[in-house]
Amino acid sequence: MARTLSSRRGRLGRTTTAGAAAALAVALAACGGSSSSGSSAAGSSQTSGVTITVALANTALPKAALAAFTKQTGIKVKWVDIDWDSLQTKISAAATAQTYFADATDVDWSRVGQLSKLSWFYPMEQFLNTKSMAADMPQLASFTVGGKVIGIPYDASFMVTTVNKDLFAKAHITTMPTTLDQYTADLKKLQTSGASAHPLDIPFAAAEGLSTYWYETTGALGGTILDQSYKPQFTSPDSPGYKAAEWMISAIKSGLVPKSNINVTDSQGMQTLMAKGQVASIFSDYSGNVGTLYNVPSASSVVNQVEYLPTPGAAGAAANWSNPDGIGIPKEAKYPKAAAKFIQWFTSEQQQIDFAGVNGAAKAWPTYPLPSHLSAVKVMATRGNLVGGDALSAMLATSKPVFEGGAPPWYPQFSNSVYTNLHAAAAGSETVAQAIKAIAATANGLAS
Amino acid sequence: MPKASSLPDETQAAPAAVSPPRRTAAGRRPDGRERAARGLPYLLVTPLALFIIGLALIPAAFTIIEAFYRVNPLDPPTRFDGIGNFRRLFANNVVLTSIGNTALYVVIGVVASTVLGIFFAVVLRRPFRGRGILIAVLILPWALPGVVEGILWTGIFDPNTGLLNGVLSSVHLASHGSVLLGDNRWLTIFLIELVQVWQITPLSALLVLASMQLMPQELFQAAEIDGCGAWQSFWRITLPLARPGVAVAVVQALIATLNVFDQPYVLNGAATTGSSITEQTYFISFQDLDFGGGYALSLLITVATLIVSLVVVRAVYRRVDY
Numbered sequence: 001m002a003r004t005l006s007s008r009r010g011r012l013g014r015t016t017t018a019g020a021a022a023a024l025a026v027a028l029a030a031c032g033g034s035s036s037s038g039s040s041a042a043g044s045s046q047t048s049g050v051t052i053t054v055a056l057a058n059t060a061l062p063k064a065a066l067a068a069f070t071k072q073t074g075i076k077v078k079w080v081d082i083d084w085d086s087l088q089t090k091i092s093a094a095a096t097a098q099t100y101f102a103d104a105t106d107v108d109w110s111r112v113g114q115l116s117k118l119s120w121f122y123p124m125e126q127f128l129n130t131k132s133m134a135a136d137m138p139q140l141a142s143f144t145v146g147g148k149v150i151g152i153p154y155d156a157s158f159m160v161t162t163v164n165k166d167l168f169a170k171a172h173i174t175t176m177p178t179t180l181d182q183y184t185a186d187l188k189k190l191q192t193s194g195a196s197a198h199p200l201d202i203p204f205a206a207a208e209g210l211s212t213y214w215y216e217t218t219g220a221l222g223g224t225i226l227d228q229s230y231k232p233q234f235t236s237p238d239s240p241g242y243k244a245a246e247w248m249i250s251a252i253k254s255g256l257v258p259k260s261n262i263n264v265t266d267s268q269g270m271q272t273l274m275a276k277g278q279v280a281s282i283f284s285d286y287s288g289n290v291g292t293l294y295n296v297p298s299a300s301s302v303v304n305q306v307e308y309l310p311t312p313g314a315a316g317a318a319a320n321w322s323n324p325d326g327i328g329i330p331k332e333a334k335y336p337k338a339a340a341k342f343i344q345w346f347t348s349e350q351q352q353i354d355f356a357g358v359n360g361a362a363k364a365w366p367t368y369p370l371p372s373h374l375s376a377v378k379v380m381a382t383r384g385n386l387v388g389g390d391a392l393s394a395m396l397a398t399s400k401p402v403f404e405g406g407a408p409p410w411y412p413q414f415s416n417s418v419y420t421n422l423h424a425a426a427a428g429s430e431t432v433a434q435a436i437k438a439i440a441a442t443a444n445g446l447a448s
Numbered sequence: 449m450p451k452a453s454s455l456p457d458e459t460q461a462a463p464a465a466v467s468p469p470r471r472t473a474a475g476r477r478p479d480g481r482e483r484a485a486r487g488l489p490y491l492l493v494t495p496l497a498l499f500i501i502g503l504a505l506i507p508a509a510f511t512i513i514e515a516f517y518r519v520n521p522l523d524p525p526t527r528f529d530g531i532g533n534f535r536r537l538f539a540n541n542v543v544l545t546s547i548g549n550t551a552l553y554v555v556i557g558v559v560a561s562t563v564l565g566i567f568f569a570v571v572l573r574r575p576f577r578g579r580g581i582l583i584a585v586l587i588l589p590w591a592l593p594g595v596v597e598g599i600l601w602t603g604i605f606d607p608n609t610g611l612l613n614g615v616l617s618s619v620h621l622a623s624h625g626s627v628l629l630g631d632n633r634w635l636t637i638f639l640i641e642l643v644q645v646w647q648i649t650p651l652s653a654l655l656v657l658a659s660m661q662l663m664p665q666e667l668f669q670a671a672e673i674d675g676c677g678a679w680q681s682f683w684r685i686t687l688p689l690a691r692p693g694v695a696v697a698v699v700q701a702l703i704a705t706l707n708v709f710d711q712p713y714v715l716n717g718a719a720t721t722g723s724s725i726t727e728q729t730y731f732i733s734f735q736d737l738d739f740g741g742g743y744a745l746s747l748l749i750t751v752a753t754l755i756v757s758l759v760v761v762r763a764v765y766r767r768v769d770y
Contacts, residue, residue, distance in 0.1 A: 206719035260607030
């Protein structure tokens with residue numbers, strides 16, 4: 001699941017290599033498809049005078065920052081920017097074939113359970129004092145399975161609700177909603193008043209963004225998707241997950257969501273609907289979008305009109321689901337200890353403050369969304385470097401992982417079932433009950 | 449007169465890989481230079497042969513073997529599973545739907561690209577001003593990657609801001625914001641395949657055009673003297689003689705449509721309204737990490753491609769001698 005704005009924006013472009021998937025599968029067979037999982041090629045313990053490869057779905061860090069790291073440690077960094085989908089394919093292919101491709105690379109929160117079970121990555125506590133990091137990094141929990149930390153979050157993406165306050169004002173809504181019922185009533189008011197024909201964006205394309213939206217809505221209603229033993233918690237019509245699905249599907253059926261959203265992805269909705277004033281709200285938006293998209297004049301026609309809203313829940317503001325990007329060390333890394341030094345530096349509070357642009361443009365990492373250190377976010381908010389900083393830092397402090405026990409090892413299959421069935425329900429080829437039943441059957445089948 | 453003969457084609461005997469030194473016409477043994485000259489073709493072809501063996505044949509052999517193994521890092525160890533992978537694939541409704549979708553892609557794509565290819569070949573057959581530019585423009589979609597085309601057409605099909613909806617609503621054939629992709633399975637598949645037809649038609653046109661360029665003009669002149677009209681001339685002379693080109697065009701369209709991935713993935717995501725078999729291969733292999741299932745599905749696609757291609761060649765191809 002792509003998390004950062006840069007990687008999300010590149011989602012369509014990222015599919016370039018996906019067409020070669022079958023060929024890659026074939027190549028895998030030749031390169032060791034029969035390998036057993038979890039083997040480890042012990043890398044060198046050298047931590048100086050080496051060059052490490054860092055592969056992430058982000059543009060390279062500022063040259064000055066990398067030069068400073070090399071001067072400080074003697075470790076050179078070769079930065080490889082690979083689109084998110086290709087990177088995930090590469091991680092799987094390299095690990096299965098037991099070949100080296102990078103010393104440090106992306107660990108997506110949704111793959112943590114899978115990566116943990118496969119032992120494809122080193123536990124980070126082997127190199128870093130992860131316990132001391134936890135207090136200032138609320139999203140470290142999203143990367144922890146069975147007490148093992150698979151990756152360190154380097155940004156603090158989480159789901160938030162955004163509203164176009166100008167459109168709300170046009171509909172004479174002056175008090176922002178705090179519950180989902182009020183929020184729904186306000187959306188209807190926006191529609192009937194003519195302020196916005198279709199005020200809500202839900203990305204109903206059969207893609208990951210739809211699954212994430214459902215998780216966030218379920219969380220807002222006070223529920224969870226799976227329990228600690230990965231049992232579905234959404235099958236009863238009274239459950240928050242079921243109600244969330246009903247709310248989403250009824251929103252498109254009733255016209256609160258544009259009918260055309262049946263094939264709109266999350267990033268498309270943000271860029272072509274919310275940023276263009278076509279809709280008035282996104283219930284499950286990405287943290288940081290106000291500053292990095294909606295307030296960017298070249299990309300938006302709603303500059304200074306959008307603000308974050310504490311996510312409306314069943315009986316008041318609800319907690320937000322974490323959605324962060326992390327970085328970890330594959331077992332086939334050549335220089336794992338050097339990679340650990342890089343990760344320690346890369347995810348340190350001071351570096352994150354620099355990357356966020358607090359200390360000047362020269363040190364800023366242009367595509368960096370939000371620091372994973374709570375203290376860094378607070379510094380940004382205090383110094384006025386973060387649009388909606390106070391709201392964001394408060395939400396970050398209470399953000400929670402989507403899956404309490406860590407994402408299940410079979411999460412990608414589960415998510416595929418979620419978004420294909422919810423999409424089918426929105427298109428009318430399934431009812432909500434059928435979609436929920438199919439999703440639950442997938443989860444039960446995979447968990448058994 | 450040209451002669452059209454049915455298969456099997458004549459084949460030329462391949463030179464023996466190892467043979468005793470041949471004597472020259474004069475009866476002497478070849479010297480070093482002659483031997484080197486004889487070996488040169490083999491030397492030149494070696495890199496390509498190694499490339500094909502290393503990157504196509506060996507992986508293909510592994511794919512065939514491992515299609516019968518359970519290869520899933522989440523379910524170790526790798527073990528022989530007989531036809532287990534195939535059984536699971538045929539019990540998977542999503543895979544079955546994707547097989548149905550792919551069949552539709554093949555029918556629409558092969559028919560449309562072949563008919564359009566023949567049409568463009570006929571148009572481009574005779575020299576006219578700007579013909580070169582027209583051919584260059586025609587080739588453009590073929591040169592573009594499928595993903596780029598998918599992104600381009602995403603804009604055209606966009607219900608809110610897309611060109612197609614704009615045109616249709618302006619002539620009152622659709623309301624503004626009509627959903628084109630993802631809502632109706634038939635329409636979704638038709639529109640996605642339209643994008644692929646746009647991509648593969650240029651090659652079909654060039655293949656058929658190449659066949660037509662070989663046809664002797666005397667034939668058409670003689671037909672004209674005998675009172676043959678343009679339409680009759682096309683049906684009775686052009687089309688039969690173009691069959692070798694048409695057969696190759698159909699086979700390339702068949703391979704492209706059976707393996708369609710970029711267009712449905714970019715335009716319609718993973719939705720079952722348009723997902724193809726190769727999309728499922730990707731999801732099974734790299735989302736589910738069920739590589740055995742991925743190998744099995746890849747093998748099925750390969751076998752289907754081979755069988756259908758053979759049928760097409762048998763039915764369409766005729767050897768033509770001028």
